Amino acid sequence: MPTILTLYEFSDEHAKQIRDIAPDYELKTVPIKEVTPEQIREADILVGWNRKMEQAAVESDTLKWVQSWSAGVDYFPMDRFAEKNVLLTNSGGVHAIPISEHIFAVLLSMTRSVHLNIRSQVRGKWDKNGTYGEAAGRTMVIVGTGHIGRATAKLAKAFGMNTIGVRHSGRPEEYIDEMYRTHGIEEAFGKGDVIVNILPLTDDTRHFFDKDSFGYMKKGALFINVGRGPSVDTDALVAALDSGTLSGAALDVFEQEPLPEDHPLWKREDVIITPHVAGNTDHYDVRATEIFIDNLKAFVNGETLPCNLVDYSRKY
Incomplete structure (x- = not known):
């Protein structure tokens, strides 16, 4: 049998x-x-x-x-x-709901400086430093518009955001205002206040986010990675944070996991780190x-x- x-x-x-x-x-x-x-x-x-x-x-x-x-x-x-x-x-x-909700958990946290408030709480400090912006009216660029990307775009529209998608085929998708092929990232990234990586890992996507990719981004953009760790060149990401190209990053996946305890990303106040849990759900x-x-x-x-x-x- x-x-x-x-x-x-x-x-x-x-x-x-x-x-x-x-x-x-x-x-x-x-x-x-x-x-x-x-x-x-x-x-x-x-x-x-x-x-x-x-x-x-x-x-x-x-x-x-x-x-x-x-x-x-x-x-x-x-x-x-x-x-x-x-x-x-x-x-x-399976991951569409938990990961899209995770994306907005870290996005709203960084937009409202909740991540800084929590760190101040741990230190027992009444500290109002930080920026207190809004998601509404901002533009989110979603790189990888499958199940998770579609669910994320739906939430983005509910928050009053503009949505741009990037996918290999360039095929239109529900809740995406504009769709670009992967060779159009320079223009797409230049419009984004928030860049979300949901790419799978293939030969073509390894280090898709490199020095050039981060260089295309609007100054002060927020980068969120819930895709695959090796799709991002970590050194290029750190350099983009150091230069101010990125105002912050929320990272759930990494080239090396667990992220080494001595890695400089741990100590950055402009970074939220979660241990590859964005897709976890009961x-x-x-x-x-x-x-x-x-x-x-x-x-x-x-x-x-x-x-x-x-x-x-x-x-x-």
Whole structure:
């Protein structure tokens, strides 16, 4: 009997749905820390991932589909999967609400100097220093306008902001006032009061935000990174902060994680650091499971997987 091996515990209700959809499959649950290479090699469908299981996965003669529990897939052996015709789907869309809300949490914090007020509170100081601006009327440039970018743009419009999008195709998107292709960033960045990075990590996006990119930005812009850490050249980011090109930055992801304790970013008052938690939510597992179930319905019928099928040629 073919096997669905899940490294995550499904609820009783979801497990019943899965068994009803795929009655010819055995549903086997093994905690991620306990799974063995042999179990990986024998699975037909794998739900979840750990980098330590890569060798067993690419050696498998039965594995047909991997459902990632994360949205990012840059750490998967995509070339090997493509060679073996193994499908890969991610959990894109799970993060749209928490990450878009996180973006506005840090945006409003920096716009209203709440981050400085909190630091003063820790020191026991009544200190009104800081700038007290407004989000309304400002222009947000969203780089990467998928599920998260669309949700972020919707919130931006609710706050009375203007929205500009940057995406590879240049295709229009709801809640985006203007859309630019990636080769049009010089003009787009020059209009932005807030630049939000939501890019996936590919060969084309590694160090997408470099010295030139930061140089295109309007002086005093705020930079928010909830995409992938290596899409930003950290040295160029620090230089942009030092020069005043950026008035501040809110960073959830980094080239090196955890961010080293002696890194200069920790001590900057114009920076908010969060430890890669923007996508965390207590609704995560339910949403990811629903994506898997929608894909499973198609898989057992021999149809194209409808949700988040990774294009190996584009690496996302």
